Amino acid sequence: MSKSLPSRAENYSEWYNELVKRADLAENSAVRGCMIIKPYGYSIWEKMQRALDDMFKETGHTNAYFPLFIPKSFLSKEASHVEGFAKECAVVTHYRLKNDPNGGGVIVDPDAKLEEELIVRPTSETVIWSSYKNWIQSYRDLPLLINQWANVVRWEMRTRLFLRTAEFLWQEGHTAHATKKEAIDETEQMLEVYAEFAETFMAMPVLKGIKTANERFAGAEETYCIEALMQDGKALQAGTSHFLGQNFAKAFDVKFLSKENQLDYVWGTSWGVSTRLMGALIMAHSDDQGLVLPPKLAPIQVVIVPIYKGDEQLNLIKDKIDPLVKALKKQGVSVKFDTSENQSPGFKFAEYELKGVPIRLAIGGRDIENGTIELARRDTREKTSMPFDGIEQVVIDTLQDIQEKIYAKAFAFRESNTHEVNTWEEFQTKIEEGGFISAHWDGTSETEEKIKELTKATIRCIPLGVKKETGKCVLTGSTSEHRVIFARAY
RNA sequence: CGGGGUGUAGCGUAGCCCGGUAUCGCGCUUGGUUUGGGACCAAGAGGUCGUAGGUUCGAAUCCUGCCACCCCGACCA
Known part of the structure; x- marks a missing residue:
């Protein structure tokens, strides 16, 4: 084993992989795409959990736990939701093994086939909303503010430690409200919580915004996100908060009686951050000598x-x-x-x-x-x-000074790597340099996809509070009312 | 799932073309000397050469199948 790390300039992704292993954060497991989070890495995650959990409690949420397995039928109740996750679900089909009569160890017992297959949760909206149906009758049962810390499985093709693994740890908040406004307020509140966590604990500046329809969570009406810029100029989605409208309430028939004795569907939200934040933390500050941890999350200060x-x-x-x-x-x-x-x-x-x-x-x-x-x-x-x-x-x-300085450094980096761009030529040049690009977009999915096809850049978000500014779409020249943020992303 | 590559000790590797039971470094163990930016010396331990089969007197090496992993694409937090 050579003593020094590969440099970031030389090979950024190799630097990242090596750093994760050498700093004893995590390693690959026997199962492809899964990771073993080692004690040092896990203690950083625990610090994140602690801080986030306190913030969730402060905003009125309580923790609960829902099962790992989801009946297949649940998943198909919300149409766009299945469509979004179907391609990456692990499925349990049997419940028993037996000794191979031909002597080859154990085999799946063909007699132990499940009536209905079980899906290993890729996210828990469906199990949770099927419970909420029983828990909610009246406006007095609302709002229902629940969070769970759990593992989920998404069968990704290509994985990278922390950034994308087949199984990952996260928290998922699931709330139900009497009014649309209240649900939207909740969605926005949790986005603020995430942003505050990222900035004060992780010392990582984030851009708050709204996803375009293409990038929206399967089953949501609106997806809010925080986006961070990594040192190699690529964007990383660090957290999402979804306004679910009445989609899941309708899919799972969750209705309540209002004060006025009116029966109506409840309004929902869900929001989550995952062990991916570990990846963000590593890439936000670390250098060629190794990790640079913000004091607030360092297991050893x-x-x-x-x-x-x-x-x-x-x-x-x-x-x-x-x-x-x-x-x-x-x-x-x-x-x-x-x-x-x-x-x-x-x-x-x-x-x-x-x-x-x-x-x-x-x-x-x-x-x-x-x-x-x-x-x-x-x-x-x-x-x-x-x-x-x-x-x-x-x-x-x-310690205090380091916390502030690394935030300031990351902030300065983002500022100097965010560019307003007005022409397609400029866009193509700038996207190669990395960083956030603020540009006009005509608002259509077609244009967004075309740009992705041509440059691999996606719209990271429409920043919150973006100022109105009439302009022309960088690609099509059609009119646009405000700029959006483009980047290549993890 | 397409295209490319690699499997030899805990890790990184040499040997493979040209067949004769495996090289070196790191790490590990023991003892000693050290300690202001990855210490040194000595003695040790550690291997079904990914796997199954074939060719051969003999296979890490040649042939065939399979498996796993890595990189590049399509998919995604």
């Missing part, structure tokens, strides 16, 4: 590496560091004091950089004599020797 000759010196260092570790932990900072002897300091430096630990403190005999300690920040890779006294506060301030 500070690592302390002792440099010593002999036990005596190590003990001196321990005497100094133990109280510091205690003090930092008390302040809620996660610290690792790495006293392991089997690796040299240099190895540890490289290792923790690879793993994206925001701050590294190094302390050796020299520092003990001088009353100093060396602080290295992962984002800039700057090393500074500073007085040991007061280091605790410096660490806390620096």
Whole structure:
């Protein structure tokens, strides 16, 4: 195994794959397309879950759990929904194995065929709405605000760790409301929650917007999304929030009696983010040395590496560091004091950089004599020797500063890679350079598809609050009322 | 599912053309010396050469089937 990572410039996707493996985030499993999320990677996901879950609770949602298996008949109740997912569903057809009479291990018992096949959920709208039918009778039962943390399966042809896997972890919120307005408000609220999470925790700027009909979720009336720009200039859809209208209520016959004693279908939403966010996090900040994690999501925020000759010196260092570790932990900072002897300091430096630990403190005999300690920040890779006294506060301030700086850096990157484009020639040139392209579009699916065919670029979103501006579609020249954002996407 | 490629120790590989039971590096174990940016020395452990069959006295090597994985396309969060 070579020591350094492939560089981003050299081969971005190889850099990504190697980074995921070397930083011990995840690896491929025996089943094609599935991944094993390793402890270090999973602890980042847990931090994401915690933060998101708190935000969901704060906005009035409660968690529940619905089954993995969906009767095939459920899936076909909402026409566009089946159509959207049919091609990538795993299907359970039997419930028993038996020993192969010809001696070849176990085989599927042909006598154990299921009456009705079960679909491994690609998403849970159908199971959930079939329950909601029983749970909702009156306006007093509304709104129903439920979230679940679960795994889902979509049988993708080509997969990549975190970015697209056959099985992935996510949360899916499913809500039911008495009015259309309330449901739309909910959809927009959850988009805000996602955007806030992405920006404050992941330090990743996102563009909020609405999907075009082509890119809309199967079964939704409107799909809201947050879109992020990765370092290679490709866009990544980081989260979606769907206004379902009354589609699922009608498909599953979910009606309620209003205050006015009127029977009507309820209005629905669903919204989700997945382990794909891990991919976004990795690509948003990391460099050729490895991961760069925002302090708010880093499993280890500070690592302390002792440099010593002999036990005596190590003990001196321990005497100094133990109280510091205690003090930092008390302040809620996660610290690792790495006293392991089997690796040299240099190895540890490289290792923790690879793993994206925001701050590294190094302390050796020299520092003990001088009353100093060396602080290295992962984002800039700057090393500074500073007085040991007061280091605790410096660490806390620096964590905060790193969180802000990496956001600012990602924001600046997005800004400098977002271009207004007015002609087709310009569009073709700019799309090759990567980044977001803000351009006029005539509003038709035909044009959108044509552009995709010609350039591989899709409309990432119609930004929320986009200003009205009369213009001409970059491709057809037909009139357009506002710009939309194009990019090549993951 | 089309087009290309690769399967040899935990990982990365040499050997294959031209058949004689497998090379090197990393990692691992033990002991010692080290430690301010991926330490060094010594001794070890670790292999049904993807799989099934064929050719042969003899197959990692030649032939055939199968399987898996990777890359490029169509599909997608």
